[in-house]
Amino acid sequence: MSATFDFSNKHVFVVGGTSGINLGVAAGFARWGAKVAVASRKQEKVDAAVAYLQSLGADAFGTVFDVRHAEEVEAGFAKVSAFFDAEIDVLISGAAGNFPARVNQMSANAIRSVLEIDLLGTFHVMKASHGYLKKPGASVINISAPQAFLPMSHQAHVCSAKAGVDMVTRTLAIEWGKDGIRVNSIVPGPIEGTEGMDRLAPTAEMKEGVRRSVPLGRQGTVDDIANAAAMLSAPQSSYISGAILPVDGGWSQGGATSIMANLSSMLDKMS
Ligand code: COA
Numbered sequence: 435m436s437a438t439f440d441f442s443n444k445h446v447f448v449v450g451g452t453s454g455i456n457l458g459v460a461a462g463f464a465r466w467g468a469k470v471a472v473a474s475r476k477q478e479k480v481d482a483a484v485a486y487l488q489s490l491g492a493d494a495f496g497t498v499f500d501v502r503h504a505e506e507v508e509a510g511f512a513k514v515s516a517f518f519d520a521e522i523d524v525l526i527s528g529a530a531g532n533f534p535a536r537v538n539q540m541s542a543n544a545i546r547s548v549l550e551i552d553l554l555g556t557f558h559v560m561k562a563s564h565g566y567l568k569k570p571g572a573s574v575i576n577i578s579a580p581q582a583f584l585p586m587s588h589q590a591h592v593c594s595a596k597a598g599v600d601m602v603t604r605t606l607a608i609e610w611g612k613d614g615i616r617v618n619s620i621v622p623g624p625i626e627g628t629e630g631m632d633r634l635a636p637t638a639e640m641k642e643g644v645r646r647s648v649p650l651g652r653q654g655t656v657d658d659i660a661n662a663a664a665m666l667s668a669p670q671s672s673y674i675s676g677a678i679l680p681v682d683g684g685w686s687q688g689g690a691t692s693i694m695a696n697l698s699s700m701l702d703k704m705s
């Protein structure tokens with residue numbers, strides 16, 4: 435990744451930033467000079483992520499919390515604020531859960547678990563963050579998914595949760611505008627080498643089908659999402675708020691729903 439952006443002297447907190455896309459985003463900001471903090475549920479993942487970010491030269495910190503529990507999230511923000519000793523310039527909120535299941539295969543607890551992580555978790559993170567965000571100037575980014583606006587088989591929980599996440603984004607763009615805080619969503623397409631992709635397209639054949647369904651002919655990389663997060667957080671984007679930005683090679687404009695229908699029948703045969 436080339437050093438295209440400059441986030442030196444900036445403070446970036448990535449919730450759910452200990453693996454996959456979100457860790458890739460944290461790593462991007464680390465390379466661009468930011469002081470970076472990450473949080474997730476598992477101590478070992480937090481420790482490994484912090485060590486990785488430090489290996490990139492960043493001043494990095496990690497804290498453990500479950501976004502489902504408001505009091506844990508609030509305590510986590512207090513710790514991150516003490517580490518930064520400054521307001522948060524960039525907040526990325528991307529903790530999420532997913533598994534493929536048809537509605538008829540899903541218990542109430544199954545849909546509740548995803549709604550609680552993705553939607554209620556986003557609410558907790560947004561609410562806890564407000565007092566710590568730079569006013570004016572902070573950039574807040576929620577990590578959404580194409581399921582937010584495209585119905586997909588085996589994804590009723592994620593579709594409903596991420597649609598809610600995007601409405602939280604759009605509502606806060608209104609409510610926090612007066613504070614000079616911008617709130618946007620990034621909608622990643624299929625991103626290679628991630629847990630999310632492995633869950634929805636577990637075999638090489640399924641991954642190749644996904645690749646072919648993307649108009650630009652490739653899966654995305656975590657660096658594609660990091661670059662989009664940096665672009666949205668750069669001062670040149672100071673008038674962008676309330677945007678729901680697909681970063682998906684055109685996938686959500688065509689290809690996404692038809693390949694998901696194919697994957698669904700393959701997932702049914704595998705289960
Ligand atoms: N099909 C149907 N139901 C499923 C399921 C599947 N493949 N996987 C889990 N569930 C159900 C469980 O049976 C349980 O319901 P029950 O109590 O009625 O039996 C419910 O979902 C919660 O599962 P549990 O394992 O107790 O939840 P958890 O809170 O420990 O974990 C998950 C949450 C299920 C979302 C878990 O996959 C997770 O932690 N994911 C994070 C990583 C991830 O998903 N990454 C991709 C992001 S896109």
Ligand code: NAP
Pocket residue numbers: 449450451452453454455456473474475476477479480499500501502528529530531551555577578579580621622623624625626628629630631
């Ligand atoms: P991932 O590696 O599983 O990342 C999820 C992160 O969230 C991990 O750091 C995980 O760490 C954390 N997390 C999960 N539940 C949590 C909870 N209850 N509280 C706090 N942290 C929690 O998955 P990914 O595939 O990279 O997905 C990252 C984001 O991108 C998600 O928002 C996902 O919906 C979105 N997305 C992914 C794709 C894709 O192709 N992969 C496409 C579109 C959108 P712990 O396990 O330690 O908690």
